[in-house]
Amino acid sequence: MSEREDSGLVRHLGKILAAAAAWAFLGAMVLPAAQAQTSGEPVLIGVSGPLTGQNAQYGAQWKKGFDLALEEVNGKGGIKGRPLQYVFEDSQADPRQSVAIAQKFVSDPKIVVEVGDFSSTASMAASPIYQRAGLVQFGFTNSHPNFTKGGDYMWSNSISQADETPRLAKYAADLGLKRLAVLYLNTDWGRTSDKIFIDSAKGFGADVVASEGYQPDEKDFRSTLVRVRDAKPDGIVLISYYADGALIARQVRSVGLTQPIVAIGSVYSPKFIELGGEAAAGVYTESNFFPSDPRPEVQSFVTKFRARYNEEPDDFNAVAYDTIILLAAVMNQYGTDRKAIHDGLGLIKDVPSVIYGKATFNPETRRVAGAGAVYLVVKNGQFELWDGKKPGS
């Protein structure tokens, strides 16, 4: 069912027919092929995430990554011959619904591992239930520093802020910027990143001269940018997602600021360029995932993604894909028992990963360290590798 759900959705009004036809065709192609090699009772992953409500687009992004990974896993014989599938329960990223979903999953013996939820509010409210029931809660987007401290059944391969943010600071320093103004999304993620950024910037010899939090539903940044301007920065740092990052980049230019913009890897999405328009040009960012990255894991993922969805993959697609591949590897190696998956996560080594190259968990923190990254800059309407040129030179 999950394989086909997307096929009914109309994505682009102008491409209804073409898209629908292509998707139906792909769906029809994929399913029999997958089933030919797997049989028996499916192995079920429980997904708790937003399909409706404010964050629904992220749930939709996940699905694309999941479906692609499942196709690959089941094409290679599934989990020891059994097909791997997921059950996606819509939580709207609402904690009241995620706890009910948690109870549903833990009491269903067919669910062997849980993935999600999207927001830390929803994930961490459900953590006590998963912990007590002994079902792994794999919060692959939960970078909240306390998420995996909820118990030894909370695991995450989300890129840790302690990893990513200092790299952003280094990039800013490499660009020759000394006085930075930070705009951060005022959530647990943005707030944590901001703290780390301020410290690590100092280590690279740059000062943070202004630091402004903003609400996720903020659309107007002009007044905020006057504050930024008055702090006289020589560079603007965005700790944002792609949608709000694009809004800020546009307004930075319209209030007459000309400083270079350095944005954290979460803006890495084709949508950033689409939404940012001309203002996105020249924005510096880094990414753990870059489609032109020659690594074979990346290339195989990007090729398959483009073929199936006819669009460019982004970070959320990649991390969702990684998650399924990782869990499948754990299950194939250590078994599909809930306890076996928990133990296996701590034991497994060097799973091929789009984000990490090779993913290995630290059994203490239950997180993965060492995501590689590339320096990027927006040029000619796309992300390109940074050519080493400093702004203004």
Place this chain on the structure above:
Amino acid sequence: MDETGRGGVIAIAAKRSSSAPGGLRQSARRSPNAQSGRRSANTMPKGLSSVVRVLPSDSSECHLGSFIDYTVNGLVVGNIYALLAVGLALIFGVANLINFAHGSVYTIGAYIGWACITCLHTPLPVTMLIVIAACGLVGVIIERVGLRPLQGSARIAPLLATIGISFVLDQLVQLVFSPDPRALPSELPNWQIAIGGGTIGALDILIAGIGLLSAAVLFAFLRFTKLGWAVRATAQDREAALQMGVDVNAVNSAVFAVASALGGLSGLLVGMYYNHIDPAMSFQATLKGVVAQVIGGVGNVPGAIAGSLVLGLIESYGIALLGTTYRNLFAFVLLIAILVWRPNGLFGGRAGTQAEPLTGTFIAPSRPLRVPRPALWMLVALAAALPLAIPSPYVLQTLTNAWLAAMLALSLTLMAGTAGQISLGHAALLSIGAYASALLALDLNVPTLLSVLAAGVVTGALGTLLIFPAFRLRGHYIAIATLAIGEIVGLVILNWESLTRGAIGVTGIPPLSVFGQDIYSAQAVYWLCLAVVIGLALLQMRLLGSHFGRTLRAIRDDDVAARCYGISLDRYKALAFAFGGFGAGISGAITAHLFSYLNYETFNSQVSLSALAIVILGGMGNVLGAIVGAVALVGLPEIFRVTTEYRVLIYGIALLLLIRFRPQGLLGTV
């Protein structure tokens, strides 16, 4: 609260090199001597936002330059609010209704515009015409299908219907266009005018032009045309207008068409302005539009424009003073101040009489369903025995959620149903209770049972104190005030980092425990919550049967008469809010201990709206109704879970049908 003053002050001795308007792009270019700025602090402060304040010490020109920029930016964003507020004001003026679906029409307009521009490649004027026509049609449909059948029913019914309609429309947009944000490129020439340090573009001027033009046209229409007179006559007294031969339905239809066309057009323009549209943009739009029109005077079209500009300015100056996260705090505090001191709005003047009802027409009068006492006890016994029959933790968790919602609904049904004070910000009480209990347990090691009780008391006291300034308001105004107070509570929690841990939230909240025994299992939690609900319900029934309940109903039905009988309105309202706050606080506190994690969004405005829906469903003021409503409204979305994407849509339609066919609720109002 915020530590701006202590740590992060930077004195910049450097002169601002150029803030001259001539330098369009270069004006804000960093000055070469900026480095001479001296950092007086060696560490960054822990305060949430506004970590740095810039004190341009020797340059008054800089002060002035920034002030001008803040003013221009305030006007630019106010300009955008104005487009929304005009449509809302028009509908309020005629239908006496806060149209919560206005934001949804705005979203639809944006998406229709997107479809025209990207698929049909229409030029901008044609796109605008298509959007106007299509959204006008949507407005007519909303009025005809959603609101006209509700004529003559309680005033609360159309208000709720607009909420239901907004659910349905937002969901439809999301299903058709996917939730991903989209770019809506502007086709206007990309010229800019430099003002102060910043610039304004062609689109700013177009938005201002359309805002002013539409207000002027509407003003002239209402004042000088026959149909305009009919509209105003309908607004003043519907029945009288009907008797004078005014086709009231046609008038309403026309008003919705005009207002919705304007709403859709503003969606298109604002979408182009930000080059960004998404299906979730409607709620914020409605919220800001409502605030703006209240500031300008509810139902006052020119006032709505002025109010929007004032709102934009206050927000901008608020950001200048304290930082970006304080923007909405300024907006909502301004709203409360206006409601308390000038409820007719800044520009309402003498003419804006309150058309609010003196008697209880806000509530649908009906005979409550009598449930015999033995049947009640049977229900209680059934509920208590359920975990033994159905041990599924999922079912029990869902019902536990229902009991927690029922505690909130009991509190709301007392305030809204019995005392007649409709609250749209009830989730704030949950937040207060949850934070109180979590922080007591974590920071002071208070045993959880005690901290939950203390949280109830704190919430009762704090909730009453917060709502106190709004006691003199009635009807819609109290609904708007409570909405604002709810938002204020959330924003204070977000910004008061030293106490509440701000955006990071509170983690590691200990589970509930009774006499050293942790309550973990779904069954135990279920029984505990059920017991609390039954206890609160019994207490509330007892109170309603006493002279206290009669007095509250007297206030609801006719507060002038009640006052004539020597009833102190404020005292009784305060008692009702204190008791209601206690129950809601307990609900929030238990939730906090169950979730173990809490942040300012755990109880958002959606929770307030669903609490209101529960109360309406059960029947206003009806104790048993609140509980039944909670079970139904928490349970229904779970039952619809199989249909994932369509679930909210079905929920919205179910709500609409209910309001249409049983406005007094399942069990009737008390």
